[in-house]
Amino acid sequence: MELVCVGLNHRTAPVEVRERFAVPQGKLGDSARELLQIEGLEESVVLSTCNRTEFYLAGDHAEQAAAELRRRLAQAHGADSDPHWYEHHRLHAAKHLCRVVSGLDSMVLGETEIFGQAKEAYRQALDAGATSGVLNRVFQRAFGIGKKVRTDTRIQEGATSVAGASVELAEKIFGKLAGCRVIVIGAGEMSRQTAQALVSRGATTVFVTNRSYDKAVGLAEEMGGRAVHFDEWQSVLAGVDVVISSTAAPHPVVLPHHIEAVRRIRKFRPLFLIDIAVPRDIDPACGEIEEVYLYDIDTLEQLAIEARIRREKQIIECDRIIEEELSKLNLPGT
Amino acid sequence: MDRWFLIAATALAAAGGITGMWTVHRGTRSRWTVIWIIAAFLAQIGFLYLRGQARGACPLMGMGEILAFLAWSLTLFYLAVGPAYRLSLLGVFTAPLVVIIQILALLPGVWISDPERLPATDAWRETHAAMSVLSYGALALAAVAGVMFLVLDRQLKDHHLQSGLFRNLPPVRELLKSMIRLLWIGVLLLSVGVIAGFVMQRQGGTAHLIAASAVWVSYAALLSIRQVRGLTGRRTAMAAVLLFVLSLSVFALV
Numbered sequence: 115m116e117l118v119c120v121g122l123n124h125r126t127a128p129v130e131v132r133e134r135f136a137v138p139q140g141k142l143g144d145s146a147r148e149l150l151q152i153e154g155l156e157e158s159v160v161l162s163t164c165n166r167t168e169f170y171l172a173g174d175h176a177e178q179a180a181a182e183l184r185r186r187l188a189q190a191h192g193a194d195s196d197p198h199w200y201e202h203h204r205l206h207a208a209k210h211l212c213r214v215v216s217g218l219d220s221m222v223l224g225e226t227e228i229f230g231q232a233k234e235a236y237r238q239a240l241d242a243g244a245t246s247g248v249l250n251r252v253f254q255r256a257f258g259i260g261k262k263v264r265t266d267t268r269i270q271e272g273a274t275s276v277a278g279a280s281v282e283l284a285e286k287i288f289g290k291l292a293g294c295r296v297i298v299i300g301a302g303e304m305s306r307q308t309a310q311a312l313v314s315r316g317a318t319t320v321f322v323t324n325r326s327y328d329k330a331v332g333l334a335e336e337m338g339g340r341a342v343h344f345d346e347w348q349s350v351l352a353g354v355d356v357v358i359s360s361t362a363a364p365h366p367v368v369l370p371h372h373i374e375a376v377r378r379i380r381k382f383r384p385l386f387l388i389d390i391a392v393p394r395d396i397d398p399a400c401g402e403i404e405e406v407y408l409y410d411i412d413t414l415e416q417l418a419i420e421a422r423i424r425r426e427k428q429i430i431e432c433d434r435i436i437e438e439e440l441s442k443l444n445l446p447g448t
Numbered sequence: 449m450d451r452w453f454l455i456a457a458t459a460l461a462a463a464g465g466i467t468g469m470w471t472v473h474r475g476t477r478s479r480w481t482v483i484w485i486i487a488a489f490l491a492q493i494g495f496l497y498l499r500g501q502a503r504g505a506c507p508l509m510g511m512g513e514i515l516a517f518l519a520w521s522l523t524l525f526y527l528a529v530g531p532a533y534r535l536s537l538l539g540v541f542t543a544p545l546v547v548i549i550q551i552l553a554l555l556p557g558v559w560i561s562d563p564e565r566l567p568a569t570d571a572w573r574e575t576h577a578a579m580s581v582l583s584y585g586a587l588a589l590a591a592v593a594g595v596m597f598l599v600l601d602r603q604l605k606d607h608h609l610q611s612g613l614f615r616n617l618p619p620v621r622e623l624l625k626s627m628i629r630l631l632w633i634g635v636l637l638l639s640v641g642v643i644a645g646f647v648m649q650r651q652g653g654t655a656h657l658i659a660a661s662a663v664w665v666s667y668a669a670l671l672s673i674r675q676v677r678g679l680t681g682r683r684t685a686m687a688a689v690l691l692f693v694l695s696l697s698v699f700a701l702v
Contacts, residue, residue, distance in 0.1 A: 286600075404681075417609065
């Protein structure tokens with residue numbers, strides 16, 4: 115019995131190639147079952163995400179079946195895609211699957227979404243009757259190893275984006291973000307992403323203010339929040355916990371006296387200021403106020419870079435765990 | 449025998465503190481600290497039970513017993529507050545304080561090796577002593593939470609976010625909440641202790657009661673200001689630490 119993985123991902127193929135081979139989420143099981151028509155193939159799982167499409171194949175002549183699959187794909191979607199495909203055989207295929215479910219092969223190193231996506235792909239293949247003794251065991255072991263990698267290493271630790279770093283800091287200040295109130299000053303893309311990340315973690319009330327009120331209304335509607343006229347944002351400052359500022363103003367918008375004016379009303383509660391504008395929107399002197407924690411774009415970017423570096427340093431340890439765990443098993447097809 | 453219980457409690461608390469600090473240094477959660485501290489707590493109970501039997505009363509006679517009772521109270525409040533509010537790191541900060549207090553209790557001159565049985569007990573006196581020392585346990589833990597807050601506040605202000613300590617410290621708001629709760633509990637217990645102190649039969653000790661009342665007024669003022677006017681976390685934490693250190697002078701007047 116042979117095990118083969120045929121695939122392309124964000125490293126080997128640009129998006130215009132990847133999109134041609136993407137399989138809709140609801141059809142992963144059907145696609146896996148259709149592959150069994152290829153001679154020499156007894157089992158298959160199709161994994162398709164925005165960053166990869168992979169076919170896990172098992173059978174007595176799976177290597178020949180993989181060549182046939184690639185021929186058919188070239189026929190259906192264009193031969194120019196051939197250089198973008200990679201193939202892993204036997205133990206290398208199992209190792210590759212373990213790396214994929216552990217997030218080591220992802221665009222954002224250590225991301226967790228791929229684990230659920232791989233589980234869903236396997237579940238659909240199982241339900242469609244496209245898997246049996248080999249792929250069942252290989253996938254189940256890979257999920258176990260993926261969990262161990264995430265538990266025993268720091269591959270998931272630290273946020274790797276500005277929005278993620280902001281959320282982590284907000285949680286360090288406020289704990290659970292449920293009930294946290296946020297004001298977004300400037301309805302740009304970065305502030306939208308950051309506010310969205312906070313809302314996804316439980317922040318309940320979002321005020322949006324912008325020089326163009328229509329843009330503020332648009333973003334507020336998207337967030338389920340409330341738009342505030344630009345000359346009125348100071349009136350809601352007393353009630354918020356987080357300020358995200360990202361305007362195109364050439365001078366600071368949030369000044370120490372704005373905060374000093376509401377400190378008593380706020381009863382000196384902690385206030386988290388996120389300045390993601392260049393030039394900066396929040397006067398650095400605001401950070402000197404006792405209960406204020408001020409972070410600008412450089413600091414947040416640096417945090418994200420450091421997290422990425424820390425995660426990269428974990429790759430060797432993750433690979434060691436995968437090797438060690440696989441060596442304990444006598445997986446079929448490897 | 450009672451001495452060995454206290455020595456064991458000190459060793460167990462030290463082990464909890466050291467293992468906790470080691471895990472924090474490595475950047476992981478100090479899961480075992482609470483187990484060590486539970487073991488230390490049981491040894492403290494063993495000590496207090498034997499001493500209580502020997503005295504025929506609550507063992508709060510002399511500085512050694514008061515300090516041992518204070519360490520027990522501090523541990524009790526940690527066990528009540530720490531795991532419930534997921535403040536596992538509170539144990540790492542609490543353990544050294546428990547160790548220091550118990551070492552002081554064991555020092556020659558402080559430690560009484562053959563406790564005399566009391567001929568009679570005064571319920572008000574026992575209430576005064578027990579509630580006052582118990583309140584100090586809560587106030588000591590509030591001071592520990594205050595130190596933790598000050599460390600975290602400084603790290604967040606200076607953007608020093610990479611240490612294992614930072615990763616393990618609970619959120620600012622949680623620390624503040626638990627510190628305020630502990631201050632309230634401490635002040636309520638101290639109120640009972642001070643009232644009982646005025647009611648009990650006294651032969652001297654007026655300076656001690658005045659000092660205890662001043663401590664009570666200071667803590668009550670801190671909580672009132674915070675409640676009515678508001679106070680920054682940093683000032684609340686600094687006041688909690690400072691007041692606790694100053695309030696220890698009350699013991700000098702026992």
